[in-house]
Amino acid sequence: SSDLTQDPAVSVALGQTVRITCQGDSLRNYYTSWYQQKPGQAPKLLSYGYNHRPSGIPDRFSGSSSGNTASLTITGVQAEDEADYYCNSRDSSGNHRVFGTGTKVTVL
């Protein structure tokens, strides 16, 4: 299967930690990248490879992976972290890319 499944929504209190997961068979063989999207904006790259972050991304965002599940952890959630989050990886063929179903994070 080429599908990547995410929980539709999660809520987290300000300053707490939240983990967003992404499941799919292809994740056993390919790395996952993570994106944050706020309303009306283009997605922004947060994490890629094995917990690598682009320049300018706070270290409260960290990626990890085990077996068929990839995770994005936000430690010490800030109000500005309220957004939609998407994972992405290659499909089982290796030629196509596929996005996860997306997770809406609400900060309480």
Added chain:
Amino acid sequence: QGQLVESGGGVVRPGRSLRLSCAASGFSFSTYAMHWVRQAPGKGLEWVGLISNDGNYQYYADSVRGRFPISRDNSKNILYLQMNSLRPEDTAVYYCTRDWFTMVRGMTADAFDIWGQGAVVTVSS
């Protein structure tokens, strides 16, 4: 760091065609593969397709294969998405994005590191 700017969006009737352009600046366009990604209203992100840096190969999502050829002009630093036989379900914001990769622990780590602002395409009668 680089910038991508899409253009060509609009309202079109079902069955008609539309071509999107994505102008790249601030980086060596011809050395990067490029992708199109779309997002229907209120929905998630959907990968549409990619073109290699030299334009020699393309891959497409099943939903658009045979209808949405991707091309590029490296002399002009422009990426194109030709959308034919449009359907109402093709209504979406279309983003162009740069393919970036590196090797991590012996495996390729891919990412979309630069995104355009998006072009709105509405297919309606």
